[in-house]
Amino acid sequence: IADGDAEDLRRLAAPLHEADLGALIEALDYDDRPRLVALLGSDFDFAALTEVDDAIREELLESIPNANIAEGVRELDVDDAVYILEDLDEADKAEVLGQLPPPERVALQRSLDYPEDSAGRRMQTEFIAVPPFWTVGQTIDYMRDTEDLPDTFYEIFVVDPSYQLIGTVPLDRLLRTKRPVKISDVMNEDQHLIEATDDQEKAARLFQRYNLVSCAVVDEAKRLVGVMMIDDIVDVIEEEADEDLKALGGVKGDEELSDTIWYTVRSRFPWLFANLITAIVAANVIHLFEASIQQMVVLAVLMPIVASIGGNAGTQTMTVTVRALATQELRRSNTWRIIRREVAVGICNGVGFAIILGTVAVMWFGIRDLGFVIGLAILTVLSVAALGGILIPLTLNRLGVDPAVSSGPFVTTTTDVIGFFAFLGIATLWFGLS
Amino acid sequence: IADGDAEDLRRLAAPLHEADLGALIEALDYDDRPRLVALLGSDFDFAALTEVDDAIREELLESIPNANIAEGVRELDVDDAVYILEDLDEADKAEVLGQLPPPERVALQRSLDYPEDSAGRRMQTEFIAVPPFWTVGQTIDYMRDTEDLPDTFYEIFVVDPSYQLIGTVPLDRLLRTKRPVKISDVMNEDQHLIEATDDQEKAARLFQRYNLVSCAVVDEAKRLVGVMMIDDIVDVIEEEADEDLKALGGVKGDEELSDTIWYTVRSRFPWLFANLITAIVAANVIHLFEASIQQMVVLAVLMPIVASIGGNAGTQTMTVTVRALATQELRRSNTWRIIRREVAVGICNGVGFAIILGTVAVMWFGIRDLGFVIGLAILTVLSVAALGGILIPLTLNRLGVDPAVSSGPFVTTTTDVIGFFAFLGIATLWFGLS
Structure with a gap:
């Protein structure tokens, strides 16, 4: 349809609800989107722009002349208009505002003067x-x-x-x-x-x-x-x-499916890099025990299991903590109770997995003492994982850092380091390796 | 207040909004909650029960005589009443319903007859x-x-x-x-x-x-x-x-801060157990290469880094995919585009981390070829992680399994196995270990 030009398109698209028009825009190819808007002309409902991904909106707004934006935005409620205008660069924003009649300009300008993500930006200024x-x-x-x-x-x-x-x-x-x-x-x-x-x-x-x-x-x-x-x-x-x-999950909150490959690469890189540092720190612990591994190579086979279960248990506690902080269910008054509960859960699961993994290790390699060593290591790491999983997000939160974004690497570092150190250390002492 | 008994409590609690009364109940100790409800008597607003955690609601409902529940529930809208009644066991539910006047009983019963989590359960049956x-x-x-x-x-x-x-x-x-x-x-x-x-x-x-x-x-x-x-x-x-x-994060959706320790242990155990299986599968890959590790123990130091970065990259892609499936942004029409994008992102980050980690390995251990080996392994694992991170949730979703719950262990198994296999395998071939 978009290449044939025509009245047809208007007839089809004009009666659409803004949400459906938005979905239609998202479904189109990159090049067809500005064409759709241009073809619809004054029949284009700018409210549809509030329903599409940020990246698509910005790209579309680039392609629409500022005069048309001003025209389209006039029809909208103030909150929707602000939503569209706030993404424009300063020059375009000023130009669009300049083409609006004074009362509307003042209303929009006042909303835009409130800080980003504030209630003032999202409010409707018409009321009874x-x-x-x-x-x-x-x-x-x-x-x-x-x-x-x-x-x-x-x-x-x-x-x-x-x-x-x-x-x-x-x-x-x-x-x-x-x-x-x-x-x-x-x-x-x-x-x-x-x-x-x-x-x-x-x-x-x-x-x-x-x-x-x-x-x-x-x-x-x-x-x-x-x-x-x-x-x-x-x-x-x-x-x-x-x-x-x-x-x-290590992804920036504003990542969208319509982002470019290069933007996505750059946005995901820092998290992987933080994780690389974490992994190198943990590798240093292994490095300390190279001699032990050389004498008993089965330690190298089992050590990732210990670290991995520790990491997962830490993530469980961290997830619950981060969510409870976000929904404000975790308050000063119940913090101690929750910390005690998490540690108790960690110890219980620690005992369970110590028994399971100890048995597996003995059956697999036929070395009875290996069962005790790995069991003790698992119990240690699961207890520490529980403690780290709650204390790290709590501390970050008190320091004013978003715990959802930053807790992961710290929790993994803790569980990896403690996991490798406990397992290799206990094994070295127990079996008299050095 | 709750031990002194009295008119005082009613005077203080009666004017509270249901949400605030709910918050008050949650803040009280285990034993004080039923006492508060008993003391408030007919002044207790049952709507407050829709505002508290499931576990607390169930425990409180146990303590309230069914006749009082019937009384309290009559005052509520049908949707709130259903919300409270659906958690009762069959016998109590029947008893409460039996004490209601017929028209209300019929309305509630009809809503309760709809399946759990259906719109019928949440609707208000009064309308104009x-x-x-x-x-x-x-x-x-x-x-x-x-x-x-x-x-x-x-x-x-x-x-x-x-x-x-x-x-x-x-x-x-x-x-x-x-x-x-x-x-x-x-x-x-x-x-x-x-x-x-x-x-x-x-x-x-x-x-x-x-x-x-x-x-x-x-x-x-x-x-x-x-x-x-x-x-x-x-x-x-x-x-x-x-x-x-x-x-x-490996936690059941209904886990709440007010759950008991034992309940939490049991609810988190299966995820850790799934992860244990995963880790044992990955450990078997290491087991295959024991001889290589014995000859070159530095491989044991570096291998967790490869697996860990792979796991994190897989988690990033998986997170985006699971979320896009939940919000229905990922549809048949754009699936191929998104798969291609993810793989391209994986390869780009793969090249980046191959260079970084290759350089680190050479500088750390002074073995030039180690840089090539680990770089090649990282590139492989990040490409596979991207593919697995999107294909696994997509496949689970098509099979009718909730991808948010089940993708994690599969993705980790894939990245761990490929990570260890690629790194240890390439090293064995390159250095002629056997």
Whole structure:
């Protein structure tokens, strides 16, 4: 379709939902994407750009003239417009903003002035605020008569003359109440407030905890400046879990399937490099015991097993810890209890695997003492793995470092070093190698 | 407070939001939890139980008489009530249901009859449905006059006489429209429908894709039976990401900080055991090359480095693949492109690390040829790691096995075996060891 040009395309693509149009764009080849947008012209729904991968959005925005971007962005809610504009470079951003009529420019500029990933960037700046002394009837009439309303909203805000929030009224309550009732008599007074400079993750926790669908955003003077909507929060929650998951697997949170090969190589290199350092440190421990290995080469066969089980046990504990820190289930009050629990789990599994692996080693190589040696080493490494798996992320977190990103190499270093050292060291002493 | 008994507690706890009451319960000691519930008596808000860990909820429900559970559950929305009841054993469940008045019992029973994790279990069965020929005014009057309305709702449904959904009207649209306008003139006709037997994750994708806040649930005859709300979906999304994250770290998705030590030991054991098998398979490869190691013990020092970098590179690719499968970004249409990309990334990083590690090996041990050998081995293992990291989860997924849970051991086995085999094999040939 994209090469034939035509009315046809408009007819097919115009009625699509923004999400479907976004999916269509992602499915197209590199070259066809800008062509699709150009062909659709003013029928192109810029909201679709909020539904595609970052890399694709940036590449597409490059290809669209700034005047058309300005045109397209005008149709969007402020939060979607900000989402698209924040990725532009400064010059393009200024040019697009310059072509907007002043009221829209000011609204966008104000949102863009908030820090990245803050609630201010994600809020909608259109909302309905009424004084408490209005009646339900007045409020409904006001909404029927006003043109410039937000696209969707789930509650109206009740404010005092200085625009401080004093309550909220969910739309269903408004609909169920008779017209003469005063707004102040039906409003919820318990307030969940987000500051515009708050991190969007903090906002997400609030939504989750109190099952909100929208929430007021206020500035430093506690004046109402916007509203965050649940659909943006869903994206934040998904993104946050996604980042932690990828970070634990050694991948940057923003890696996407549409990234170029070269970008991916560079983004994955540092993690592998950190791991190389780790592995070299562990190899140095083996180097210490070269003489022992030469005398008893079976040690070289068994040592990776010890290190590997230790590494995996450490990863289990680390995963649980990182996740519990992210969801704020791990707090100061229960830290000690959780540390004790992890160490106890490590010791129990240590005893179990000491018996299993000890038996395997004796049966495999027919050396009875090897069973004791490897068993003792496994017990040691699993206990240390449990301790390291929880203390390392906790410490990084206290130091203000993201534990999901950085814990892995430290935990592996610990379990590898302790694993090799315990096994080779105990064997050297036990069998009198030197 | 919990030991002094009293009115005090009620005064303090009664006004708490269910989420805060839930957090309070979690923070209490094991023994104080049932006491808190008993002391609060009929003031205890059962909705708080939907906010605590599964283990705590089950243990608390054990301690509460079934009659009180029945009493408490009556106050809740159907979806919350189902959430609490589904964890009870059959006998208790039947007893609680038996003590409810028939209409509520039937509604709960119908939801409980849907499979676990289905949309039917999570839906609210109270909703507002009106015929298309009503006017906006009639609809508003109906809502004002009807007592038995859902607690919260964001849209009303338009149905034909056989209860088939023909459209929806968001509340904000209803409020902005003049009373004489017909419902059929303001309703949205594009329909997003969830079948009651659909998996809740499928429902979550629909909500995410189309930014929904609520969505109609229909039975097999396409009759409207309930509505899913965004707050439940947020929990589903969080849970899903949580399970994948934990599964990749070798931890069961339902593990919680409040689990007992023994439960945790048993739940983590299988993953470590799978890893033990993996490690023993890899150790067998080393066993094959014992003679080479004896002649050149430095091989034992370097071999874990090769296996370790391979394992980490495999994990990176696997993480990206598992996540892309979960979010359905990886589809049949782009599978080949992504496989090619991953292999290309693996080869690029392979060349990079071959050079780095080759140089390190030569400088460390002063054996020039060792650099070539380890470089070649690294290049091999990183290429295979990339291929395995994507093909293994893809294959498991096609076989209907959850790739997040099972990919890890397969990927590690592959990278370990190939790592040891490539390095020790190439060294044996190159240096003429036997």
